[in-house]
Amino acid sequence: MPGFYYNFIYRVNPQFLGSNNWWHSLYLDVRKYVPLGSRDRSVLAGWTYLWTTLGSTPPYLDLPAIRQDPYERSGRGFYPGRYAGKSLYYLETEYRQTVTNNGLLGFVVFANLNSVTEPGTNRFAYLHPAAGAGLRIKLNKLTGTNICIDFGGSKGYSAVYLNLGEAF
Numbered sequence: 176m177p178g179f180y181y182n183f184i185y186r187v188n189p190q191f192l193g194s195n196n197w198w199h200s201l202y203l204d205v206r207k208y209v210p211l212g213s214r215d216r217s218v219l220a221g222w223t224y225l226w227t228t229l230g231s232t233p234p235y236l237d238l239p240a241i242r243q244d245p246y247e248r249s250g251r252g253f254y255p256g257r258y259a260g261k262s263l264y265y266l267e268t269e270y271r272q273t274v275t276n277n278g279l280l281g282f283v284v285f286a287n288l289n290s291v292t293e294p295g296t297n298r299f300a301y302l303h304p305a306a307g308a309g310l311r312i313k314l315n316k317l318t319g320t321n322i323c324i325d326f327g328g329s330k331g332y333s334a335v336y337l338n339l340g341e342a343f
Contacts, residue, residue, distance in 0.1 A: 177218070180206045184245060188233070196231035202245060206343055216273040222343040224249070227262035239263035241289055241303075248342045251285065252305025252327030252334070260291030264299060267343070271311070281311035283325070285342075305329035314339070 182204035188194040204224040211217040226239035240259035242250040249265050250257075267287035274280045286306040290299040307327030314320045323338040 177208045177210045177215070179208075188237075195234065198228055198230040198233045200226065200228045200233070200237075200239070202226045218271045220269045220271060220341075220343065221267070222249075222269075223264075223266045225262070225264050233261075235259075239291070241265070241291075248338075249287070250289065250305070251287065251325055251336055251342060252307050252329040252332070253289070253303070254332050254334075257332070258289060258291045258303055260293065261297055262292045262299070263289060264291075265289045269342070271341075273311075278316060279313050281313075281321070283309045283311065283323075285309070285325075285327070303329065309336075 182202070184202040185199065187199045188197070190197050202224065205222070207221045209219045211219055224244065226244060228239065238259045239262060240256045241253045241263065242255035244265070249267065265287065266289070267285060269283050269285040271283050272281055274282060285308070286304065288302055288304050290302050292298060293300045305327055307325055309323055309325030311321040311323055314322050320340055323336070323341060325336040325338070327334060327336065
């Protein structure tokens with residue numbers, strides 16, 4: 176798991192396939208995992224992405240929005256779609272720690288930050304932070320799959336998230 180990973184998605188939405196306007200989008204995703212010790216019991220993980228639309232005006236429901244990324248794992252602590260714009264920048268860091276020697280239990284502490292472009296200026300004007308913590312229960316030692324129970328919150332909103340596998 177330690178290492179550097181990236182993903183690139185380019186999506187075209189032409190009118191002849193049913194779109195009202197010809198527009199396209201670009202999604203750049205970068206992740207880094209750094210072990211903090213010799214036994215891989217603790218890891219510092221980082222994730223950032225830029226999701227932007229290009230060309231004509233996309234439909235509102237197709238705008239880049241928090242918790243609506245291609246894998247729908249970002250934005251713990253935010254209501255889905257709370258922040259949307261022609262471009263979205265997202266940054267998250269997470270500290271992962273295994274508690275038991277057999278790897279059955281662990282925990283995470285995370286913080287994330289996002290910004291969307293403003294409608295009038297198309298500039299990133301505001302930063303929106305969130306943070307939280309979670310419990311990890313190892314479901315499969317061979318694949319490293321965890322059952323994840325996270326609590327995240329931001330200004331005016333909090334939620335509990337249940338996932339199979341890590342957010343990133």
